Amino acid sequence: MAQCNLWIRFGRDQSGNYAVLTALTAPVLLGIAGLGTEVGVWSVKHQTMQSAADSGAVSAAVAYYIQGNNSNLSVQANAVASPYGFVNGSNGVTVTVNQPPKSGTHTTTAGAVEVIITQPQTRLFSAMWDSQSMTLSARAVAIPASSWGGTGCVAALSGSASGAIGTQGNAQIALNNCSMFDNSSNASALTAGGTSGISAYSVNVVGQVPSASAANISVTNGIQTGGPPMIDPYGNTSPGSFSGCDQHNYSAKTTVTISPGVYCGGINLNAGANVTLSPGIYYLDQGNLQVNGGATMTGTGVTLVFTSSTGHNYANATIGGGATINLTAPTTGDTAGIVIFGDRNMPAGTTFKFEGGASQIFGGALYLPKAAVSFSGGAGTSTGCTQLIANTVSFTGTSNFAIDCSGYGTKPFGFGLALLVE
Numbered sequence: 001m002a003q004c005n006l007w008i009r010f011g012r013d014q015s016g017n018y019a020v021l022t023a024l025t026a027p028v029l030l031g032i033a034g035l036g037t038e039v040g041v042w043s044v045k046h047q048t049m050q051s052a053a054d055s056g057a058v059s060a061a062v063a064y065y066i067q068g069n070n071s072n073l074s075v076q077a078n079a080v081a082s083p084y085g086f087v088n089g090s091n092g093v094t095v096t097v098n099q100p101p102k103s104g105t106h107t108t109t110a111g112a113v114e115v116i117i118t119q120p121q122t123r124l125f126s127a128m129w130d131s132q133s134m135t136l137s138a139r140a141v142a143i144p145a146s147s148w149g150g151t152g153c154v155a156a157l158s159g160s161a162s163g164a165i166g167t168q169g170n171a172q173i174a175l176n177n178c179s180m181f182d183n184s185s186n187a188s189a190l191t192a193g194g195t196s197g198i199s200a201y202s203v204n205v206v207g208q209v210p211s212a213s214a215a216n217i218s219v220t221n222g223i224q225t226g227g228p229p230m231i232d233p234y235g236n237t238s239p240g241s242f243s244g245c246d247q248h249n250y251s252a253k254t255t256v257t258i259s260p261g262v263y264c265g266g267i268n269l270n271a272g273a274n275v276t277l278s279p280g281i282y283y284l285d286q287g288n289l290q291v292n293g294g295a296t297m298t299g300t301g302v303t304l305v306f307t308s309s310t311g312h313n314y315a316n317a318t319i320g321g322g323a324t325i326n327l328t329a330p331t332t333g334d335t336a337g338i339v340i341f342g343d344r345n346m347p348a349g350t351t352f353k354f355e356g357g358a359s360q361i362f363g364g365a366l367y368l369p370k371a372a373v374s375f376s377g378g379a380g381t382s383t384g385c386t387q388l389i390a391n392t393v394s395f396t397g398t399s400n401f402a403i404d405c406s407g408y409g410t411k412p413f414g415f416g417l418a419l420l421v422e
Contacts, residue, residue, distance in 0.1 A: 042121060042136060049117050049138040052084035054420055057115040057142035060097060061418035064111050064144050070099050077115050086117050093119045101141050104422050111144040112421075141422035151412040152204075153178035153401040155230055155389045157369055158348075159206075162186045167196035167216075167395045174380065175200035176402040179221075179414060182206065183229040192216040196395070204230070204414075233413035234367045234389070239305045239341045240334045242283040249287065252295075263287075266315060269295035269323075277302045277327070281335060284315035291356070293322030300328045303335035306352075306368075307343040314346035316371075323356040325377075329364025329409060337410035342368035348391055355396060362386050365410050375399055385410060 056077035063076040074097040078088050081095050088095040094117070101107050101114030121134040153175050156164035164184035167173060173196070180198070182190045182205040189207035192198050193216075202221040203209070206229050214223055246261030252273040260280025266287025269275055277299030286308050291297055304327075306315040317340070319325060329339035339362050342352070353374045354360060360377030365387040373390040376397030385405035405412075 042134075045121075046136050046138065048084055049086060049119070049136055050140070052081040052086045053115045053117045053138040053140040054142075055084070056080045056095070056097075056117075057113050057140040058418045058420055060099075060113040060115065061111065061142035061144045064099070064113060070113075073097050073099055073113055077113075081115075081117060086119065091119065093117065101422075104141055106141050106143065106421055109143055109421075112141055113143075114139065114141045114422075139422070140420060142418045142420045144418050151178055151403055152181045152230070152414045153387050153403045154393060155181040155387075155413060156183060156391065156393050157230075157232060157389065158184050158391045159229065160184055160186055161392050162188045163191040163392070163394070164189050165393045165395075166191040167193065167198060169396075170195040171376070171395045172196065172398045173198045173200075173395050174400045176381070176400065177201055178401060178403045179204060181230040181414065188213075230413060232369065232389070233411040234338065234365065234369075237338065237341075237367075238334055239283075239303065239307070239338075239343075240281060242285070242305075242307075242309075245285065264309075266290065269297060271295055279330065281305060283307060285309050286313045287315050289315065289317040289319075291317075291319045291323040291325065293320045296324040298324075298326045301330040302327050303329060303338055303341055305335075305341045305343070306346070308346070311345065314343055314350055316350055316352050318353045319356045319360060319377075320353075321355055321357055321376075322359075324359040325356050326361045327363065331407065331409035337364050337405075337408055338367050339364035340366040340368065342371050342390075344369055346370045352390070357397060364408050365389060387413070389413070 059080040060073040060077045063072055064070055077097045078095050086093045096116040098114040100112050106112040116139045118135055118137045121136055123134055158164045161184050165182045179202040180200050185207040187208045188210050189205045190209045192213040197216050199218040202219055203217055204224045204227055208225050209223055242262050244262055245264035247263045249265035250263050251268040252275050253270045255274040257276040259278050260282055262283045262285055264285045266284055266289055268290045271292050271294030273295040275297050279301030281303045283305045308314040327339050329337050348370045349372045350370060352368055352371045355376045357377055358379055361379060363385055368390040371390045372392045374394050374396050376399055378386055378400035380400045383404045384402045385408045386401050387410055
């Protein structure tokens with residue numbers, strides 16, 4: 001009986017079971033934990049690889065836009081992927097650059113660049129379940145600004161104005177193969193009232209476009225609202241320094257050629273004046289540039305800087321209907337690409353009126369970051385190069401813009417020089 005009780009007690013004794021179960025399941029538990037760690041490492045590495053592919057594609061697309069050819073795209077993509085730890089030909093890494101892409105939805109998009117990064121991985125714990133090789137892969141496609149309308153020709157920098165860009169009456173605004181950017185977050189950031197119309201590659205607004213205004217806008221690539229603000233392309237550009245006065249209250253009535261320098265009190269061109277500006281920078285220190293109907297102002301390699309040596313009475317401009325303007329910016333130097341430069345220190349809303357109509361031609365950028373610009377002008381052609389960047393822009397008559405800017409020295413602007421699309 002005693003021996004029988006011992007066997008019964010032994011059968012009921014559960015002490016030590018946990019130790020036995022732990023010993024039996026430990027390899028499985030360790031394997032699962034190891035596999036989780038291994039998958040986590042792969043996930044982090046794949047995220048880094050995707051960032052490298054994204055950056056490489058964007059950088060290569062920018063290089064294509066700037067250079068106009070695909071001769072260095074692989075070099076550019078590899079140079080960007082390398083700091084992420086993915087060097088082509090090292091540790092099994094392959095960085096492939098295709099233009100055009102060989103797959104996806106942009107195989108026929110002009111300038112599109114595809115970057116594919118691959119690298120085989122050594123299996124550790126996962127080899128217990130799968131002996132096949134494991135390869136991580138990341139792919140990205142970017143297109144240059146010239147292919148998606150990222151290069152703008154009209155921009156308003158105000159962050160809050162209602163009607164930061166607006167049209168009046170029956171004004172027809174044609175942006176030939178270029179885009180409009182409006183940084184205002186206002187619910188009526190862009191307005192196109194009456195029978196006016198805007199045609200553009202795309203319209204991009206931080207705030208909103210009222211539905212009635214949107215009905216007057218014709219775009220190839222849509223009206224984008226609620227987006228990020230555009231970066232000021234000339235935000236770091238300086239017009240240089242000046243001192244003294246070379247001319248006081250300059251006025252012209254006949255045919256004359258003038259030289260660069262400091263024009264204190266402004267420049268006035270009366271009807272019948274035919275003024276040629278020699279190449280260089282013209283500083284208008286206070287006063288006004290007044291070009292009346294019937295007057296002509298021409299010049300190549302010219303920048304007009306509107307400023308004030310006293311911090312008051314900043315120079316501004318009024319170009320009347322019937323005036324003939326044909327000014328082209330310098331292609332080199334501090335003000336390369338800029339034909340009109342407004343001092344950033346002038347009060348916001350300083351009035352500039354460029355209303356010369358079809359005979360008003362600017363080759364380069366009108367850069368007036370604090371000005372309220374009224375504009376009507378530009379020849380009705382898809383060639384030429386005109387950028388208008390101001391605090392606010394009001395179109396008062398038919399206006400035409402184009403950005404065939406090769407050789408003008410301008411800086412392209414938009415949300416970026418390349419757009420990541422896949």
